[in-house]
Amino acid sequence: MKIIDGKALAAKLQEELRVRVEGMAVKPALMVILVGDNSASQVYVRNKARAAERIGIKSETLFLPESTSEAELLNLIDKYNADEQWHGILVQLPLPAQIDEDKVLLAIDPNKDVDGFHPMNMGRLWTGQPVMVPSTPAGVMEMFKAYDISLEGKQAVVLGRSNIVGKPMAQLMMDQNATVTLCHSRTQGLKAICQKADIIVSAIGQAEFVKADFVKEGAVVIDVGMNRNAEGKLCGDVAFDEVAEKASLITPVPGGVGPMTITMLMKQTVTACERLTAGFDNERVDK
Numbered sequence: 001m002k003i004i005d006g007k008a009l010a011a012k013l014q015e016e017l018r019v020r021v022e023g024m025a026v027k028p029a030l031m032v033i034l035v036g037d038n039s040a041s042q043v044y045v046r047n048k049a050r051a052a053e054r055i056g057i058k059s060e061t062l063f064l065p066e067s068t069s070e071a072e073l074l075n076l077i078d079k080y081n082a083d084e085q086w087h088g089i090l091v092q093l094p095l096p097a098q099i100d101e102d103k104v105l106l107a108i109d110p111n112k113d114v115d116g117f118h119p120m121n122m123g124r125l126w127t128g129q130p131v132m133v134p135s136t137p138a139g140v141m142e143m144f145k146a147y148d149i150s151l152e153g154k155q156a157v158v159l160g161r162s163n164i165v166g167k168p169m170a171q172l173m174m175d176q177n178a179t180v181t182l183c184h185s186r187t188q189g190l191k192a193i194c195q196k197a198d199i200i201v202s203a204i205g206q207a208e209f210v211k212a213d214f215v216k217e218g219a220v221v222i223d224v225g226m227n228r229n230a231e232g233k234l235c236g237d238v239a240f241d242e243v244a245e246k247a248s249l250i251t252p253v254p255g256g257v258g259p260m261t262i263t264m265l266m267k268q269t270v271t272a273c274e275r276l277t278a279g280f281d282n283e284r285v286d287k
């Protein structure tokens, strides 16, 4: 068994980004909007701000109160859409109940949508014309590349069908010629499906869900889970110690997919800046 070191790979890619940004006349700028005081979100946005600083990306985090109305948030998004000094706009999820997430994601200019969550960017991904790709699945694809894991003709299983992880993950692996089974909470015979997989990507949000008897000898296991165990410690979806004995490659939590997510977000901010300053526009057919 070998551990996929997401932290080390993220550091290497961030250094490459730093060099790329050094050569840019217009420096990329990312606006992060956080509504409310979700404690996990606070940690994530702090990590994003740190990564941005290391790379030379300008970033600002706007902390809005839990009581912020949908109209107030939509107004702010309009303002940053129109403001040329910002190349990326990210609204941290989840949002408080009074705000309709779908409306917010639709309001962000697709050219500035560094999360890749706008329906236009989702649609582009599903039709084979990716521009902005959700960062978590993009980060997992970078791990496959860095560790020479070929997806060609492989049986891949994705656990979880969310718009931000499961669905785009399945699409990206399909693009690399994997045969993908997308499983979810209503899947019958889930364990037997996992046992046939060459690659398992778990994004269901339940600690210790993927146990050793789910995993074929030599399989690659990617853990996207971000859960807290009884002691409040961060842990993934995979029972790491027992699964590690069977897997050929496995990601830890923390230090696996999380740092890659942040790195891909930075990469897309750089791309957004390059595209916007070159005058590209998603609404047109150019890529």
Ligand SMILES: Nc1nc(=O)c2c([nH]1)NC[C@@H]1CN(c3ccc(C(=O)N[C@@H](CCC(=O)O)C(=O)O)cc3)C=[N+]21
Pocket (backbone or CB within 6 Å): 043, 044, 047, 090, 091, 092, 093, 094, 115, 135, 226, 234, 253, 254, 255, 256, 257, 258, 259, 261, 262, 265
């Ligand atoms: N609009 C939006 N975009 C997102 O990309 C987004 C979001 N909303 N909402 C929440 C999820 C979650 N997410 C993570 C980012 C970094 C780590 C991360 O840095 N993890 C570290 C440790 C973090 C810790 O110590 O808690 C690691 O796994 O090693 C984790 C999770 C981004 N998300």
